Amino acid sequence: MQQTLVAGVRESRWRPALFIVLVIVLVLSALLSLAIGRFAVPVSHVAGILASALLPMEPWWTPVEARVVELIRIPRVLMAGLAGAGLAVAGSALQGIFRNPLVGPQIIGVSSGAAFGGALAILLSESRYLLIGLAFACGMLAMVIVYSISRQQGRASILMLVLAGIVTSAFFSALVSVTKFVADPDDKLPAIVFWLMGSFASASYEKVWLIAVPVIIGSAVIYLMRFQINVLSLGDEEAHALGVKVERTRWIALTAIALISSAVVAAAGVIGWVGLVIPHFARMLTGPDHKVLIPAAMLIGASYLIHVDNVARTAIAAEIPVGIITALIGAPIFGLLLRRTANKGWTSE
Amino acid sequence: MKTISLAKLLLLAITGTVVSGTNADPITFTDQRDRIVTLDSEAARVVTIPIPAASMFMSVDGGTEKLVGMHPLSKTAIKDQILETFYPDAMSIPSDIAGPGFNFSPNVEALLSLEPDLVFQWGHLNDDIIDPLLNAGLNVALIKIGQEAFTRRWLTMMGAVTGNEEKAAKMISWRDEVQAEIKAETDKIPAAEKPRVLYFMNYLSKLRVAGGKSYNNFYINLAGGQNAASELGMFAEVGPEQVIAWDPEVILLNGFEKKLSPKDVYDNPLFADLSAVKNRRVYKMPLGGYRWDPPNQESPLTWLWLSMVLHPERFDWDLPRRMDENYKTMYGQGVSADNVKKILRFSMNKDAANYEIFSPDKQ
Numbered sequence: 001m002q003q004t005l006v007a008g009v010r011e012s013r014w015r016p017a018l019f020i021v022l023v024i025v026l027v028l029s030a031l032l033s034l035a036i037g038r039f040a041v042p043v044s045h046v047a048g049i050l051a052s053a054l055l056p057m058e059p060w061w062t063p064v065e066a067r068v069v070e071l072i073r074i075p076r077v078l079m080a081g082l083a084g085a086g087l088a089v090a091g092s093a094l095q096g097i098f099r100n101p102l103v104g105p106q107i108i109g110v111s112s113g114a115a116f117g118g119a120l121a122i123l124l125s126e127s128r129y130l131l132i133g134l135a136f137a138c139g140m141l142a143m144v145i146v147y148s149i150s151r152q153q154g155r156a157s158i159l160m161l162v163l164a165g166i167v168t169s170a171f172f173s174a175l176v177s178v179t180k181f182v183a184d185p186d187d188k189l190p191a192i193v194f195w196l197m198g199s200f201a202s203a204s205y206e207k208v209w210l211i212a213v214p215v216i217i218g219s220a221v222i223y224l225m226r227f228q229i230n231v232l233s234l235g236d237e238e239a240h241a242l243g244v245k246v247e248r249t250r251w252i253a254l255t256a257i258a259l260i261s262s263a264v265v266a267a268a269g270v271i272g273w274v275g276l277v278i279p280h281f282a283r284m285l286t287g288p289d290h291k292v293l294i295p296a297a298m299l300i301g302a303s304y305l306i307h308v309d310n311v312a313r314t315a316i317a318a319e320i321p322v323g324i325i326t327a328l329i330g331a332p333i334f335g336l337l338l339r340r341t342a343n344k345g346w347t348s349e
Numbered sequence: 350m351k352t353i354s355l356a357k358l359l360l361l362a363i364t365g366t367v368v369s370g371t372n373a374d375p376i377t378f379t380d381q382r383d384r385i386v387t388l389d390s391e392a393a394r395v396v397t398i399p400i401p402a403a404s405m406f407m408s409v410d411g412g413t414e415k416l417v418g419m420h421p422l423s424k425t426a427i428k429d430q431i432l433e434t435f436y437p438d439a440m441s442i443p444s445d446i447a448g449p450g451f452n453f454s455p456n457v458e459a460l461l462s463l464e465p466d467l468v469f470q471w472g473h474l475n476d477d478i479i480d481p482l483l484n485a486g487l488n489v490a491l492i493k494i495g496q497e498a499f500t501r502r503w504l505t506m507m508g509a510v511t512g513n514e515e516k517a518a519k520m521i522s523w524r525d526e527v528q529a530e531i532k533a534e535t536d537k538i539p540a541a542e543k544p545r546v547l548y549f550m551n552y553l554s555k556l557r558v559a560g561g562k563s564y565n566n567f568y569i570n571l572a573g574g575q576n577a578a579s580e581l582g583m584f585a586e587v588g589p590e591q592v593i594a595w596d597p598e599v600i601l602l603n604g605f606e607k608k609l610s611p612k613d614v615y616d617n618p619l620f621a622d623l624s625a626v627k628n629r630r631v632y633k634m635p636l637g638g639y640r641w642d643p644p645n646q647e648s649p650l651t652w653l654w655l656s657m658v659l660h661p662e663r664f665d666w667d668l669p670r671r672m673d674e675n676y677k678t679m680y681g682q683g684v685s686a687d688n689v690k691k692i693l694r695f696s697m698n699k700d701a702a703n704y705e706i707f708s709p710d711k712q
Contacts, residue, residue, distance in 0.1 A: 038588065067618070071619055072593075202556075319585075
């Protein structure tokens with residue numbers, strides 16, 4: 001622990017450079033992403049379409065090209081970026097407060113809770129707001145269940161939290177199956193199945209707002225708690241000794257994490273591995289200090305998911321589900337990272 | 350009674366088709382998993398588990414008497430449609446034998462209580478939905494979906510087990526005739542004049558289109574179009590940008606999504622520049638004795654309808670008359686002008702380009 005903090009401080013003079021690079025990478029990723037797609041739009045036309053939003057100018061592009069860039073690509077890039085940033089922040093915070101590199105939103109039950117809420121919402125109505133509302137409500141409910149199962153004598157041990165998360169996930173997965181079982185197979189069932197598979201293909205500005213507001217609020221809360229999360233990552237005993245209200249802090253952070261995760265699930269389905277891998281990658285660059293780690297993970301996560309979605313939408317005529325690509329890339333990289341970071345970069349006890 | 354004469358087996362091995370005798374003789378045929386099925390005599394009590402098989406069976410047998418059980422979703426495809434008008438009794442046929450939803454696992458005890466002579470079941474899904482039927486000692490015929498040839502075999506099998514060989518043969522030769530009739534004309538159409546057609550298997554929840562290996566691809570080509578999505582396999586999800594890149598000239602909407610109508614496409618700002626939208630050539634697929642988009646007993650009507658949708662200037666089939674004639678052959682009852690309008694979904698399609706050519710009251 002001592003060593004890594006020292007290492008983090010030592011690297012601090014490189015921090016401005018690191019963040020400049022990460023921001024440039026994100027901006028370039030977004031611009032590249034706007035310029036590619038199944039429908040050919042020349043780069044100069046894309047540039048013109050973007051510039052015309054700021055300056056009045058005579059169009060040298062066609063209305064179709066403008067529609068593709070403005071109504072399809074921009075919302076899609078924004079959604080992918082926001083989802084990637086949100087998942088990476090949620091994952092960083094979870095790993096910090098649980099002091100466990102194997103924790104992600106899926107493992108503590110939020111994702112399956114949110115998945116059930118969303119499936120139920122599709123069953124009941126066609127409202128997107130109900131969908132995100134129920135996804136969040138059930139994501140939170142899953143978390144409260146995890147809390148009640150794991151809490152013993154006023155506090156919850158890490159092991160019990162993770163185990164309770166597994167139990168709760170299994171239960172909510174079963175509930176998702178129940179909704180599929182009773183859904184009208186003509187329209188509701190395909191809607192549920194496709195929504196669960198997750199994709200940015202149906203991106204729209206409405207969905208951008210649905211994901212942006214919770215992700216920004218949740219990330220802000222987590223960033224404001226960066227010092228408490230640092231202290232929590234030292235261990236409960238130390239945190240108590242340093243005057244942090246462990247339980248309260250942990251649950252405020254968990255609520256913010258649930259908010260982010262359920263918003264991503266509601267807008268784009270369950271996308272695995274991003275919240276697990278990106279924080280590790282970021283930690284290799286920044287060390288374990290959440291003050292630096294959280295913004296770095298956010299920028300890397302956004303760029304990463306934008307590129308993953310580029311592959312998903314352009315590789316072949318058919319859409320490749322984003323979750324498949326993140327799993328294919330994420331699982332092996334995670335294995336490698338685990339080996340490399342086994343003895344460094346993580347708070348060793 | 351499971352013994353089969355050597356001659357029949359030999360014939361079976363050579364032709365792979367159905368061999369059967371008169372009423373009292375055992376009936377032997379190979380199903381679509383190449384299993385030999387033998388019935389002691391004509392089937393009087395039949396259960397269909399595959400969803401489209403129920404209405405096809407009614408069309409082959411010209412009624413509901415021999416159908417003693419069907420999938421719950423077969424029933425929802427009949428309810429409020431023309432088949433309920435023809436056969437109101439269909440609604441009282443038990444449907445608790447499988448389901449709910451797209452679940453084809455048989456409820457064996459419910460099935461046994463119906464004492465079926467033969468059960469039709471899917472053969473291309475997993476064997477867990479078949480084994481319980483076989484273990485219960487039931488006669489099972491396995492069928493597959495997807496190709497025109499498969500559908501013809503369903504008709505042959507259903508004709509054989511109910512003693513309707515002639516009618517089934519007639520329904521198959523109708524398919525041959527109409528196919529040849531359309532092909533003779535569409536073969537003459539230069540490739541450049543064949544419109545790009547896109548069939549949406551799903552539209553409301555995700556955009557899912559039919560690729561080059563789908564049955565839809567077969568009849569789009571037959572009717573003188575080209576499948577815009579032929580580079581894909583069966584059914585695949587695509588993004589809106591891909592749809593714009595293909596720029597379909599005609600869009601066909603599935604009959605499964607009840608609420609889906611051409612208006613959903615016309616009102617979508619993403620698709621405002623598509624040729625099909627600008628020319629108002631978005632069509633909801635009709636629903637007659639079954640949905641016209643998947644292979645079914647009424648497929649030739651689908652092909653005729655689509656050829657007129659794609660080439661209104663080239664084709665002038667009298668569709669209402671053909672529907673009436675063939676419904677009389679298949680179901681024993683004809684259709685009124687109102688029936689035709691409902692089947693062809695005039696309420697959704699009436700504003701589409703050229704749709705008045707289908708109007709039964711145009712004379």
